Amino acid sequence: MRIGTPITTPSSKTRRTPSCTPGGGPKAQEEKILVTVRVRPLSPKEQAAYDLIAWEFSDEHTIISKNLTHERPTGPYTFDKVFDPSCSNQKVYEEGAGDVALSVLSGINATIFAYGQTSSGKTFTMRGITENAIKDIYEHISVTPEREFVLKFSALEIYNETVVDLLNRDSGSLRLLDDPEKGTIVEKQIEEAVKDAQHLRHLIAICEAQRQVGETALNDKSSRSHQIIKLTIESSLRESTGSLRSFLASLYLVDLAGSERASQTNADGTRFKEGSHINRSLLTLTTVIRKLSGGKRIGHIPYRDSKLTRILQSSVGGNARTAIICTMSPALGHVEQSRNTLSFATSAKEVTNNAHVNLVVAEKQLLKHLKKEVARLEAELRSPEPCGSSSLRSLLIEKEMKIQQMEIEMNELKRQRDIAESQLELERKAHKEPKGSNQHGPSRRVVKCLSYTSENESVSGGPLPKIQPRNLTGRQSLVRQSATSSSMLVHEIRKIEMSQRQLGEEANRALDLLHKEVASHRIGSQDANEALAKLLVEIKEMQAIGLVPETIEIKDKGSLKEEIARLNTQETNIASLEEKLENVQRSLDKLVTCFPSGKGTPDLRTSAKKKKGLPFTLSNSPNMPNMIRSPCSPVEPGIENRAPEANNLSSGSDGFYLRESTPRRNHEANNISSAETTPAPKHSTSVGVKKMEKMFKKATEEHIRSIRTYVTGLKERVAKLQYQKQLLVCQVLELEANEAASDGPDNIEESSISWQSMFEERRKQIVMLWHLCHVSIIHRTQFYLLFKGDPSDQIYMEVELRRLTWLEQHLADLGNASPALLGDDPASFVSSSIKALKQEREYLAKRVSTKLTPEEREMLYLKWNIPPEGKGKTKRRLQLVNKLWMDPLNMQHIKESAEIVAKLVGFCETGEHVSKEMFELNFVSPCDKKTWIGWNLISNLLHL
Ligand SMILES: Nc1ncnc2c1ncn2[C@@H]1O[C@H](COP(=O)(O)OP(=O)(O)OP(=O)(O)O)[C@@H](O)[C@H]1O
Numbered sequence: 001m002r003i004g005t006p007i008t009t010p011s012s013k014t015r016r017t018p019s020c021t022p023g024g025g026p027k028a029q030e031e032k033i034l035v036t037v038r039v040r041p042l043s044p045k046e047q048a049a050y051d052l053i054a055w056e057f058s059d060e061h062t063i064i065s066k067n068l069t070h071e072r073p074t075g076p077y078t079f080d081k082v083f084d085p086s087c088s089n090q091k092v093y094e095e096g097a098g099d100v101a102l103s104v105l106s107g108i109n110a111t112i113f114a115y116g117q118t119s120s121g122k123t124f125t126m127r128g129i130t131e132n133a134i135k136d137i138y139e140h141i142s143v144t145p146e147r148e149f150v151l152k153f154s155a156l157e158i159y160n161e162t163v164v165d166l167l168n169r170d171s172g173s174l175r176l177l178d179d180p181e182k183g184t185i186v187e188k189q190i191e192e193a194v195k196d197a198q199h200l201r202h203l204i205a206i207c208e209a210q211r212q213v214g215e216t217a218l219n220d221k222s223s224r225s226h227q228i229i230k231l232t233i234e235s236s237l238r239e240s241t242g243s244l245r246s247f248l249a250s251l252y253l254v255d256l257a258g259s260e261r262a263s264q265t266n267a268d269g270t271r272f273k274e275g276s277h278i279n280r281s282l283l284t285l286t287t288v289i290r291k292l293s294g295g296k297r298i299g300h301i302p303y304r305d306s307k308l309t310r311i312l313q314s315s316v317g318g319n320a321r322t323a324i325i326c327t328m329s330p331a332l333g334h335v336e337q338s339r340n341t342l343s344f345a346t347s348a349k350e351v352t353n354n355a356h357v358n359l360v361v362a363e364k365q366l367l368k369h370l371k372k373e374v375a376r377l378e379a380e381l382r383s384p385e386p387c388g389s390s391s392l393r394s395l396l397i398e399k400e401m402k403i404q405q406m407e408i409e410m411n412e413l414k415r416q417r418d419i420a421e422s423q424l425e426l427e428r429k430a431h432k433e434p435k436g437s438n439q440h441g442p443s444r445r446v447v448k449c450l451s452y453t454s455e456n457e458s459v460s461g462g463p464l465p466k467i468q469p470r471n472l473t474g475r476q477s478l479v480r481q482s483a484t485s486s487s488m489l490v491h492e493i494r495k496i497e498m499s500q501r502q503l504g505e506e507a508n509r510a511l512d513l514l515h516k517e518v519a520s521h522r523i524g525s526q527d528a529n530e531a532l533a534k535l536l537v538e539i540k541e542m543q544a545i546g547l548v549p550e551t552i553e554i555k556d557k558g559s560l561k562e563e564i565a566r567l568n569t570q571e572t573n574i575a576s577l578e579e580k581l582e583n584v585q586r587s588l589d590k591l592v593t594c595f596p597s598g599k600g601t602p603d604l605r606t607s608a609k610k611k612k613g614l615p616f617t618l619s620n621s622p623n624m625p626n627m628i629r630s631p632c633s634p635v636e637p638g639i640e641n642r643a644p645e646a647n648n649l650s651s652g653s654d655g656f657y658l659r660e661s662t663p664r665r666n667h668e669a670n671n672i673s674s675a676e677t678t679p680a681p682k683h684s685t686s687v688g689v690k691k692m693e694k695m696f697k698k699a700t701e702e703h704i705r706s707i708r709t710y711v712t713g714l715k716e717r718v719a720k721l722q723y724q725k726q727l728l729v730c731q732v733l734e735l736e737a738n739e740a741a742s743d744g745p746d747n748i749e750e751s752s753i754s755w756q757s758m759f760e761e762r763r764k765q766i767v768m769l770w771h772l773c774h775v776s777i778i779h780r781t782q783f784y785l786l787f788k789g790d791p792s793d794q795i796y797m798e799v800e801l802r803r804l805t806w807l808e809q810h811l812a813d814l815g816n817a818s819p820a821l822l823g824d825d826p827a828s829f830v831s832s833s834i835k836a837l838k839q840e841r842e843y844l845a846k847r848v849s850t851k852l853t854p855e856e857r858e859m860l861y862l863k864w865n866i867p868p869e870g871k872g873k874t875k876r877r878l879q880l881v882n883k884l885w886m887d888p889l890n891m892q893h894i895k896e897s898a899e900i901v902a903k904l905v906g907f908c909e910t911g912e913h914v915s916k917e918m919f920e921l922n923f924v925s926p927c928d929k930k931t932w933i934g935w936n937l938i939s940n941l942l943h944l
Helices: 044-048 089-096 098-106 122-143 197-210 269-292 307-311 332-348 363-382 388-432 444-450 474-520 526-544 560-569 571-593 604-613 623-628 664-675 687-741 745-772 777-786 791-816 828-851 854-863 873-883 891-905 938-942
Strands: 029-032 034-039 055-059 062-065 081-083 110-116 147-159 162-165 176-179 183-186 192-194 226-237 245-255 321-328 352-355 359-361
Touching: 034 089, 034 332, 062 332, 081 089, 089 098, 089 122, 089 321, 098 110, 098 122, 098 226, 098 245, 098 321, 110 122, 110 332, 122 147, 122 197, 122 226, 122 245, 122 321, 147 197, 147 307, 162 307, 176 307, 183 307, 192 197, 197 226, 269 307, 269 332, 321 332, 321 352, 745 777, 745 791, 745 891, 777 828, 777 891, 828 873, 828 891, 854 873, 873 891
Parallel strands: 034 081, 034 321, 110 245, 110 321
Antiparallel strands: 029 352, 055 062, 147 162, 147 192, 147 226, 176 183, 226 245, 245 359
16 A cells, blocks of 8 residues: 655656646645655674564565564554665665655655664665665756756754754854744755765765764764755756746755664763754654644644754645655564654654645846846837837837827918918908008009109109019909009109199299280381280280199098099199190291381390390200100110200209300390390481391391290190190009909900900001101010010000100191291201111111121021122111011011011010010109110100
């Protein structure tokens, strides 16, 4: 019968791996102490004493005493194993201790000790078990490479209740300490790491050498102490598995001192004392075993009654597997001691232990694991991976970037919204801006048409505001232009009114002088006197005409309609002035015609006196030549606005103040007048008097002629003023048209279509007028290329057409006038324009060689039928230029002419680089003198 089958432990025979592996968790399993009995052979002394073997072995588990003395037989005793004297240590180990011993490899504490009387063979048996255990342990380690084993060795003895470290006997008596987890520990006990089996054996040998051994009657080398060898084995799986837990268990190999009877051992003195301690500790052990036997834990377990039981507390009834080998002598002479041993063994076999696997976390493994984990986390931080925490981190980063991107987009949207709101606000303000306000500056279009440099800037309160770039189109553009145009038109109305005022004041001063001059004449004939009287009346009436009210109520935000209405009220005055001037001129003409030849003599003294302040000269008005002269002349720079050389009038701001000096003929007249301060002609009958009368007549005629010329000048200035007013009305009409167009896109579209149909017709008219008025072909080219039908060109086309029409009509009037009334050279106005145009062509001809390649020239000569023969290239080039702009009815010819001139003068054929503002309708005041800057002086056409 097998009693106390051990829990699964490594078997020395099967070399199997412990069933309980790390990770399986500690499993407590009740197991009774393995108790075996080993009976040694009769010792030599026993044999010598012819002692009898008192015990029989019915089987491997039972021992029974022989009935040699006819006493009551003892037993039978049954144990886990009974080893007869023939059994070897190997067998005892394998069948009575090996399995328990190898439990230490699987984390289960194990205790193997021998219990028996002195000289029974405990030491002999334990040596055998230890040796086999070492062998098995290291054999197991060798066959278990997946695990790492760490062995530590320590040994102590309990001698006379003193604990001594067998590895360091010098340490003296060691104290026993109670640890809540580990139980009883020996303070300051040295624990030696075991390198290998040989090292272990060496250590064991050292301990045996240190053990207290004494000679007794029964044993020459009797162990006088309890020896406890502790072999701690920690095993764990290798690093690759990542497991942190390991087995940790201790194997106690206990060689107890022998129980003895003092009578048997003849112990006395020291040995008796030793025996007393030994027996007491063994008694305590026996008591503990008996109390623990039968599975009953009743009452106090006196572990602490001896140091042996304290140290072996976990091994007896605790967390350990325990195997007790009870040794005994077979001799009849030791039967009584053997019965005690068997009795102890019987009690021990009833003791149940609760062994379990001891799992610990290895510090070394834990440290390695932590280092490895830290390294892994650091690697993840350096290089995010799409998994685990790295994946989460990457996701967070991605979300954060998206949020930042959304914030950027949101800010951009806000910025665009603000811009749009600002633009909308500007549009709203521009649309609601009251007419007359110039806060946003004038329309570019209107500025082109109406802004002019003037000394009368004070009228408008300062210089014109800067032109706003026109980058709007369609309705928005028209709305904005409408708002700004109103203010500009008011500004221009102010200027015209100021010009009218100046003209009126000047006319009144001149007429006043004229009245005095005429009144001083004494003409004999009645007709002449009547003419003079009528002229005086007319002059007086003319003086009564006020061109401009003395004061103009300027409203900062007056409406444009109010301004126009007020300006229209002055129209009557201007028309009346024109009419009166016509009447004065006719009266002057009549006065000249009725002048009595040789009759009547003016008051020369009065005449001479008045002549000094007479505003009139015998020369023509200085503006007349300019008026009909070609508008630009490249060979006569500065001729525009320049007074003729014979002109003695200064060009003051009001244009008609007189110089003290007079022309030569005036000078002669003055000389005559001053020399002949003689009495009245009625007293003269001599040839000298007749001569004087003739001279007086001539001077009078010249005076009258100069008066007429002055009146003509006034008429021209009035006409200019009238033209400016018409132009202003034109602007108003355009503004109104824009406002109407702003009411809907359809109107804009209709207006555009209507203008496109009108453009070509207007351009044909302009081309024809250019030709008739001998206008510069450079000017024609520039205008032709610049204005190609854009709606914004409408006002420029209108102005150009109006002034050319006026100029053509004016030239026609001059041509129909009497040569006697046109001055010394009535045809000089037209001829000067023709001459200037001729010079311009010569200028362009010179540029043919530099601006055109030979191939281009030959191609043009061929296309324009310029014959190769000639007297040189210059003439051939001139022939080409002379053909340009000569066929006003052929628009293809006009187009090609413009292209050629554009190349010659060096501006783009499309005219895109030419600013339309160069054609702004400047109304330069007469005092301004402009330097010729090329071919852009068309405005001088109006510079009368
Ligand atoms: N099974 C055995 N086979 C042969 N000899 C043995 C056996 N057991 C013990 N002996 C011998 O018996 C003697 C005493 O043995 P041992 O010293 O082991 O006894 P002990 O129980 O340890 O004594 P003590 O308690 O006094 O130390 C030794 O000489 C030993 O060699």
